[in-house]
Amino acid sequence: MNPYLFLLIAFLAAAPYGVGAAETAFVIDKLLVGVHQEEDLTSAIMKVLPTGTKLEVVARKGEIAKIKDPDGVTGWVDAAYLMKSAPAADLLEQLKLDKQALADRVRALESSKATPGGPPAAVDALTNENTELKSQLSAQKLKNSELETTLADLRKNAPTTPGGGTVAAELQTANLELKEKLEQAQEAIEALRAQQPSSSPLDRIRAASSGTLNALLVLGIMLCMGFGGGLYLMDYLNRRRHGGFRV
Structure with a gap:
């Protein structure tokens, strides 16, 4: 048999298998360390670490x-698998995310321009x-108007007390009440002094001086109370006259 013919037949027989078995492939970028x-x-x-794992070199x-x-x-680990920058695959993924965010923003702007x-x-x-x-401003103005009306009514009715008398009359009544209380206190002191037995002139002198001091003390307290009560009453009526404000 002709050797050239044999080689030709062998080549033709093997050619379909070689063409059918060929395929395109790429090396994977995933690496396990x-x-x-x-x-x-x-x-x-x-442990096994995948590509892109951030490590701390001790x-x-x-x-x-x-x-x-x-x-x-x-x-x-083998130091040959370590690099200072992130892998290209991770950078590409981040770029894809950024691109998607920009595309969404552009679509939103176009949508707003379309309307x-x-x-x-x-x-x-x-x-x-x-x-x-x-x-809120309208409600505040209405509230202020109501407050101004109430304040005007208070100023109008301020000179008259709830009992119908004037300010001076009410002050005079308060002073008379304080004087009556002072007289009652003095009478009580005199009654106590009369009930005390006098055994000697010295005791009578002590009792008299003690009674005088008590009378002066009560008198001072009543005067302070009267003065303070008068000031409080005048301040109260003055505030009522001016709509609750102290002048």
């Missing part, structure tokens, strides 16, 4: 490095707030 328990890379692996010794992962696991008759949300919020403030 083993975290070793000891400083030796042949020691037991405690120490470096030649071609290996001691790291600490986000969970707090500490171990040794020129409708005000933006910020304008609506300001309009509602302005309307509410106007309502």
Whole structure:
């Protein structure tokens, strides 16, 4: 058999299998790094970390490095798998997220431009707030008007006391009541002094001086009470005259 013919037949027989078995493939960018328990890379692996894991480098010794992962696991890895910047896959994912956010923002702006008759949300919020403030202002004006009317009525009725008398008449009545109380206190002191037995002139002198001091003390207290009561009454009536304000 012709050797060239044999090679041609063999090539034709093998060609379909070679073409059918061929396919396109890419090397995956995912990498798993083993975290070793000891400083030796042949020691037991405690954990496997995927690509993009952020690590804290505790120490470096030649071609290996001691790291600490986000969970707090500490171990040794091959330093060749460590890099200072984030992997390209993570950066690409972040760029995709940023692009999506920008696209959403552009669509929102285009939507707002497409409806020129409708005000933006910020304008609506300001309009509602302005309307509410106007309502509060109107209510405040109405309340102020009511207070002014009440104040005018109080000023009009201030000179007359609830009993129908004038301010001077009420002060005079209060002073008369205080004088009556003072006279009653003096009478009580005299009655007590008369009931005390007098055994000697010295005792009578002591009793008289003690009674005089008591009378002066009671008199001073009553005068203070009368003065204070008069001031309080005048202040009260004065405030009523001026609508509750002290002048």
